[in-house]
Amino acid sequence: MHDEPVVVADGLRKRYGDLAAVDGISFQVERGEIFGMVGPNGAGKTTTVECVEGLRRPDEGRVVVLGLDPWRDARALRERMGVQLQTASLPQRIKVGEALDLFASFYRQAADGNALLERLGLGDTRSAYVSQLSGGQRQRLFVALALINQPEVVFLDELTTGLDPQGRHAIWDLVREMRAEGATVVLTTHFMDEAERLCDRVAIVDHGRIIALDAPATLVRRLGAEARVVFEVDGVLADTSPAPAPSRLSPARAGQLNLASLGVLDGVLRVERAGERVVVYGQGDGLVSAVVHALETDGVRYWNLRTEQPNLEDVFLALTGHSDAAALGTAVTVAGPVVH
Amino acid sequence: MRGLKNLMWVQFILYLREPAAFFFTLAFPLLCLLLFGAIYGNEPAPAFWGRPIGTVDASVPAYIGLIIGTIALMNIPIETAANRDSGALRRFRATPLRPITYLVASIAVYFLLALLGVALLVVVGKLVFNLKMAGSWPAVLAGFALSALAFFASGYVLASVARTARMAQTLGMLIFFPMIFLSGAGMPVQMLPPGLQEFSKLLPLSYVVKLMQGLWFGDGLAVIAMPAAVLCGLLAVGVVLSARLFRWE
Numbered sequence: 093m094h095d096e097p098v099v100v101a102d103g104l105r106k107r108y109g110d111l112a113a114v115d116g117i118s119f120q121v122e123r124g125e126i127f128g129m130v131g132p133n134g135a136g137k138t139t140t141v142e143c144v145e146g147l148r149r150p151d152e153g154r155v156v157v158l159g160l161d162p163w164r165d166a167r168a169l170r171e172r173m174g175v176q177l178q179t180a181s182l183p184q185r186i187k188v189g190e191a192l193d194l195f196a197s198f199y200r201q202a203a204d205g206n207a208l209l210e211r212l213g214l215g216d217t218r219s220a221y222v223s224q225l226s227g228g229q230r231q232r233l234f235v236a237l238a239l240i241n242q243p244e245v246v247f248l249d250e251l252t253t254g255l256d257p258q259g260r261h262a263i264w265d266l267v268r269e270m271r272a273e274g275a276t277v278v279l280t281t282h283f284m285d286e287a288e289r290l291c292d293r294v295a296i297v298d299h300g301r302i303i304a305l306d307a308p309a310t311l312v313r314r315l316g317a318e319a320r321v322v323f324e325v326d327g328v329l330a331d332t333s334p335a336p337a338p339s340r341l342s343p344a345r346a347g348q349l350n351l352a353s354l355g356v357l358d359g360v361l362r363v364e365r366a367g368e369r370v371v372v373y374g375q376g377d378g379l380v381s382a383v384v385h386a387l388e389t390d391g392v393r394y395w396n397l398r399t400e401q402p403n404l405e406d407v408f409l410a411l412t413g414h415s416d417a418a419a420l421g422t423a424v425t426v427a428g429p430v431v432h
Numbered sequence: 433m434r435g436l437k438n439l440m441w442v443q444f445i446l447y448l449r450e451p452a453a454f455f456f457t458l459a460f461p462l463l464c465l466l467l468f469g470a471i472y473g474n475e476p477a478p479a480f481w482g483r484p485i486g487t488v489d490a491s492v493p494a495y496i497g498l499i500i501g502t503i504a505l506m507n508i509p510i511e512t513a514a515n516r517d518s519g520a521l522r523r524f525r526a527t528p529l530r531p532i533t534y535l536v537a538s539i540a541v542y543f544l545l546a547l548l549g550v551a552l553l554v555v556v557g558k559l560v561f562n563l564k565m566a567g568s569w570p571a572v573l574a575g576f577a578l579s580a581l582a583f584f585a586s587g588y589v590l591a592s593v594a595r596t597a598r599m600a601q602t603l604g605m606l607i608f609f610p611m612i613f614l615s616g617a618g619m620p621v622q623m624l625p626p627g628l629q630e631f632s633k634l635l636p637l638s639y640v641v642k643l644m645q646g647l648w649f650g651d652g653l654a655v656i657a658m659p660a661a662v663l664c665g666l667l668a669v670g671v672v673l674s675a676r677l678f679r680w681e
Contacts, residue, residue, distance in 0.1 A: 147526060167528045175526040181518040183442075185449040190442055197438035198527040237523070 096159060098123050098245050098276040099144055104153035106139050113139040114150065115300030121245075121278055126271050128291035129280045130408070136300040137280040138178050141247055144278070145175055158244060171199060174243030176234045178250045178280075182222050188233060189218040192240060199241035208236045213262060228259040235263060239270070246270060248279040252286060264290050284405040288312075294404065298412045308404050315410055317402030318361060321372040321383045323394045325349050349392045357382045370394075435529055439537035447545060453511075457502050458549045461495040464618070465553055466560070474561040485649060488561040490620065492553050493644035496576060497617035499549040500583050501637050503542050505608040506601075508587030512538075513600035516591075516681060525680040535678070539584050546580050567650035575647045575660070579640040582663045585670025586636070592677035616641040636666055 099121035106114040114136045121127040129137040142148040144155050146162025146169060155162050160169045182191050192209065196202035209215050212232040217225060225233060231254055238246055248267070252260040267277055267290060281287050287294045288308040295305040304311055349370070355363045359376035360383075372383050380399050387394050448454060465488065474486030515521050524534060557563030565572070590607075594600035612618040614628055615637035621629055632638045639659035646656040 145526065147522075167530070170526060170528045177519070177523060177526065179519050180523040180526075181520045182523065183446055183515055183520045184518070185446045186442065190445070194438050194442050195527060197434045198524075198529045200528075234523075241527075 096123075097121060097156075098125075098158060099127075099278060100154070100156040101140070101144055102154040104140060104143055104150045104155070106136075106143060106148065106150050112300050114143065117153075117297070117300070117302055119295055119302060119305060121276060123276055124271060124274060125292045126267060126277045126279070126290055128287040128294040129278075129297050130282065130284060130287040130294050130404070131297035133282055135297040137297050138249055139300075140297070141249055141278065141280055142177075145173070145247055146170075147175075147177075171241065172244045174238035174241060174246040174275075176238040176246075176248045176251060178253075180234065184223065186222050187218070188214065188220055188222055188225070191222060191233070192236060195237050195240050201242060202240055203242045205236075205240060208239060212236050212266065227254040228256060231255055232259070232263070235266065243275060245276045245278065248277065250281060251279055252281065252283065260286070284403065284408060288404040296404075296408055296411060303411050304407065311407045312402050312404060315402060315407045316375075317406050317410070318373040318375060319379055319402060320400040321374070321380055321397065322400065323370055323383075323387075323397035324368045325370060325392060325394050326368070348390070349387075349394075350390060353390065354383060354386055357386060436533050436537050439529075439534065440541050443538060443541045444544070447507075447541065453507050457499060457507060457545060458552060460502070461498050461549060462552055462556060464498070465491060465495060465557060469557075469561045474563070483649070484564075486561070486564070488557055489564050489648070490645065492557050492563055493572075493648040494617050494620070494641050495553055496550050496644050497579070497615065497637055497640040498612060499546050499553075500576075500580050500640055501608060501611060501615075501617055503546055503580075504583035504587035505590065505604045505611070508538075508542060508584060509591040509594060509600040509604045510597060512588065512591035513594050513597040516679070517597045519681070521680040531678060531680070535588070535674075539581070542584055543577075543580055547576075550576060565648055567647045572644070572647045575643050575656070578660065578663050578667065579643060582667035582670055583636070583640065585667060585674045588674035589670055589677060592674065592679060611635050611637045614638075616645075636662070639663055639666075 097120040099119075101120070102118050104114050104117045105112065117136070117140050119127075129140065131137055139148060143150040143153075144157060144162065146155075146157075146166050149163065157169055158172055162169055186194075188209070189205070192205040196205055206215075206218070209218060212235060214229060214232055214236065217229060217233075222230065222233065231252070235248065235251065238248065251267070252263050255263065264286070267279070271277055279291070291308060293305065293307050294311070295302045296311075297303070306314070351363050351365065351370075354360060354370075354372055357372075357374075359379045360372055360374040362373050364371045364373070372379070384397070468491060469488045472487035474488035476484045476486055512521075521534075554563065554565075587604075590603055591600055594603050614624065614632045615621070615635045616632065617637055617640070621632050621638070621641075624632065639662040643656055643659035643663060645651075646659065
């Protein structure tokens with residue numbers, strides 16, 4: 093029983109008119125896993141998840157969740173699953189505590205609502221109207237509602253959209269705690285960094301299909317992308333005026349940048365510079381320390397040194413060819429270069 | 433069962449927090465009663481076929497129709513469509529809550545509210561205007577229950593037919609206002625010109641007023657059979673249609 097996948101989706105298709113929102117999606121989620129679906133808005137993530145939850149009926153394909161058919165065994169499944177919907181709300185004029193108690197009463201067993209509110213930082217909002225909550229508080233309340241029945245599998249659709257950085261981290265911690273307590277988590281996000289940090293495996297979804305599915309680190313590694321070490325040097329010392337090749341190879345004067353000496357370091361693939369800005373491309377964990385060591389040894393003055401590791405966003409861009417930022421929605425601003 | 437009880441309680445509380453709905457359902461009929469009672473008094477009037485019936489005696493059963501109409505045509509479609517538009521029903525759907533539990537809870541709450549409205553009318557009518565009821569209370573209650581359920585079911589049909597809450601509101605008002613004035617619920621049908629009196633027979637609410645007044649005055653089957661049959665038909669159609677058309681989103 094425990095070896096059985098928690099979610100099996102097989103050949104899901106869902107059309108809306110001419111648009112194939114889900115165009116043949118198959119995946120499995122194992123017990124205790126945090127499984128993410130990432131992709132731009134409109135990629136088909138939400139439709140897929142809602143087909144799995146039994147809220148939408150796929151045109152084609154098979155879904156099994158916890159060994160149950162989401163349509164035929166809807167009530168039995170809903171008893172054991174938690175859902176946070178992308179578009180949902182609560183009746184007008186309801187208070188936080190009332191909503192939580194109400195939802196708790198729909199289930200045979202329920203978690204301690206007060207403890208849940210405390211854990212989500214909503215402890216002092218119990219008697220507040222839901223309509224008075226901030227966007228982040230509302231989002232957390234809906235996460236609380238998804239957890240009120242102590243579900244075995246939780247679906248979180250765009251769980252941190254609209255949250256500030258603190259709120260996002262709080263939710264991430266909570267998701268990890270849920271997993272630690274034995275729940276399986278399926279989430280969708282258009283934040284690449286979120287998927288990368290949180291998920292054991294991610295499915296990259298684009299135009300209704302899964303174009304890659306693996307652990308984030310594996311996807312990144314498989315991309316074979318280069319890491320970059322970027323820094324700036326003094327423009328006078330690092331003169332770019334054309335010089336005969338042999339002189340470049342000659343030992344540099346102390347304090348002067350020698351591109352060639354960087355180029356021969358372990359793991360360095362190539363070095364580029366434009367004015368004061370130098371970019372060292374390479375692979376491997378030792379790249380940064382090798383570059384810094386070389387600069388220190390030569391006594392080169394540098395500043396603004398940072399590294400840019402390839403990340404899930406690079407994988408996504410490479411796979412989809414969506415080079416324009418618009419395709420990713422707001423993801424670009426948040427999932428920028430990982431700066432160490 | 434716990435879900436049903438909780439849902440009823442929450443919906444009741446939420447209803448009380450909406451002053452406009454509260455006012456129109458409970459306070460408005462009461463104000464009408466006080467206003468027209470103060471104007472016309474409750475002495476037996478010739479308008480009522482020479483029977484010992486005063487204006488207030490005739491108005492209270494008609495205002496029961498007003499209460500039922502307000503809830504069925506205004507409260508139910510607007511509230512249901514608003515909860516559907518906002519995604520609240522959708523969120524309910526992701527739980528083990530059965531649609532029928534949701535409907536039963538909602539209808540029970542509206543039923544209790546209507547009953548509360550009727551009780552207010554009767555109590556105030558008795559205290560202020562010496563309201564008389566010539567029929568039997570169980571029969572009046574049964575007629576009220578039939579009328580309310582038939583109309584509430586229709587209200588859910590309206591909620592499902594309307595695409596949005598705004599449309600539900602427009603549709604409800606479009607039916608509600610003519611019906612209130614032309615069915616005898618707001619004012620006696622006898623005051624209408626003959627053409628409109630004929631038109632009034634097309635309005636379902638007329639049959640609520642006829643039934644309630646018939647039961648109130650202790651009339652026999654000859655008077656109440658027809659309106660009761662019409663309302664039974666409306667109830668059957670309403671239940672079938674509302675169950676078929678109801679949607680969470």
